[in-house]
Amino acid sequence: MHARTLRNGEWSALNTAPFVVGTPSLVISELDYHPARPSEREIAAGFDDKDDFEFLELFNPSSYGMNLTGLRFSNGVAFDFNSSNISQVRGGERVVLVRNAAAFAERYGAIATVAGEYGGQLANSGERVTIIAADASTLVDFTYNDRLPWPTAADGAGSALVFRNSDDDSALAESWTAEAVTPGETPKPRAAREIELTREGDDLLIYFLVDAEVAYVVETSTNMSAGWQVERRLEPAPDAGVVRVRVLLAPDHQETRFYRIRTEP
Numbered sequence: 001m002h003a004r005t006l007r008n009g010e011w012s013a014l015n016t017a018p019f020v021v022g023t024p025s026l027v028i029s030e031l032d033y034h035p036a037r038p039s040e041r042e043i044a045a046g047f048d049d050k051d052d053f054e055f056l057e058l059f060n061p062s063s064y065g066m067n068l069t070g071l072r073f074s075n076g077v078a079f080d081f082n083s084s085n086i087s088q089v090r091g092g093e094r095v096v097l098v099r100n101a102a103a104f105a106e107r108y109g110a111i112a113t114v115a116g117e118y119g120g121q122l123a124n125s126g127e128r129v130t131i132i133a134a135d136a137s138t139l140v141d142f143t144y145n146d147r148l149p150w151p152t153a154a155d156g157a158g159s160a161l162v163f164r165n166s167d168d169d170s171a172l173a174e175s176w177t178a179e180a181v182t183p184g185e186t187p188k189p190r191a192a193r194e195i196e197l198t199r200e201g202d203d204l205l206i207y208f209l210v211d212a213e214v215a216y217v218v219e220t221s222t223n224m225s226a227g228w229q230v231e232r233r234l235e236p237a238p239d240a241g242v243v244r245v246r247v248l249l250a251p252d253h254q255e256t257r258f259y260r261i262r263t264e265p
Contacts, residue, residue, distance in 0.1 A: 026066060026139050027170065028129060029059035029094065029163045032181055033122035033144065034156040045106050050156075051121050052103035055096055055183050056129075058115075061166035063091040068115075070134025075141075076127060078119035086115040096183045104183075113184045124155065142170040148196055148207055149242040153178035174209060174241040195261065204247040208261055210237055215264035218245050220257055228260065 035053035047053070056077070060066050066089050068081040079097055081087075089095050095115045098104040104114070122129075126145035132138055146155040150173045154161040159178035168175035196207040210216055213236045219228040232245050247259075 025060065025062050025166075026071075026089070026131070027059050027061060027163060027166050028056055028131075028140055028142075029166070030057035030160050030179075030181075030183065031055070031122065031129075031144070032154075032160040032183075033126075034124040034146065034154065036156065036158040042103070042106055047100070047103040047106055049103075052100035053107050054099040054122055055104060056098075056118070056122075057094055057096050057183055058089065059094045059163075059166065060089045060091055065090045068095075071131055071139065073118070074130045074132050076120075076122060076129035079116065081115070084115045086113065094184050094186075108181075108183055111184045126150070140170070144176070145173070148198065149173040151176060151178035152196055172241075177209070199249075200246075202249050204249050206245040206247060206259065206261075207242055208245075210234070210241065210243050212236075212238060216243075217262050217264050218247075219260050219262065220247070221260075222257055231259070233264065 032053065032055050035050045037050050038047055038053070042048075068084055068087055068089060071081040073079050077097070077099075086095050093113070095113045096104075096111060097115055097118050099118060099121055101114060101117050105111075124146060126143065126147075128143040129140065130138060131140040144150060144161060146152060151159070151161065153159045154176075157178075158181070160181040160183075162177050162179040163170060164175050164177055170176075198205045198207070206218065215236045216234040217230055218232040218234070220231045221228045231247060234243065234245070237243070
């Protein structure tokens with residue numbers, strides 16, 4: 001925006017200042033709260049504590065740049081953006097906070113969007129994470145967990161907890177998935193829905209994510225080359241979310257069975 005001021009009949013010099021329409025926002029888009037164990041190479045380099053590879057990724061999903069000055073974590077880890085290497089995140093871009101910059105660089109290489117090291121560490125069993133602005137307003141507030149319906153593959157199995165969509169509610173488990181670890185990068189689309197299996201007595205519990213208004217079929221087989229049988233049909237749900245299907249196991253628990261989930265035309 002360009003502006004001049006009229007004073008005593010004379011115009012001032014031309015002033016130029018940015019004029020932004022819209023509200024920038026910030027979400028935690030990925031967190032590796034329970035990293036995979038260090039490799040032999042990483043141990044040889046002096047990084048034998050898997051927690052040193054923790055990181056948080058923040059994403060600005062708006063079209064406008066966001067000034068990070070004055071932001072700080074009030075729950076989860078300790079970090080004040082006044083001491084950050086990066087003072088602004090542009091619309092559509094990401095910044096990363098790490099627990100140990102040297103360990104992070106050893107595993108993922110040099111990444112220009114690392115904003116700094118945080119104090120403390122993320123709890124492997126889950127905890128509340130909160131970011132507040134300089135005026136004490138809350139920008140980010142959610143509590144993750146390492147148990148179902150939260151994606152358990154992010155709990156030390158080599159995957160990170162990834163926010164599915166910036167328009168989702170980060171407080172809901174179905175808003176998150178376990179994905180390949182990609183700090184500072186845009187996650188690639190998933191080829192399949194996440195599936196979690198757990199045993200409860202003589203029952204097998206199958207948890208998986210469904211899209212809204214889509215019908216699903218759970219099928220089973222003892223020999224995939226011999227064909228599949230329908231175990232359960234699920235009617236379209238009005239909203240996306242996690243569903244649970246209970247399946248009775250074979251009486252002797254020795255029979256090998258395969259399961260698959262497909263959409264119903």
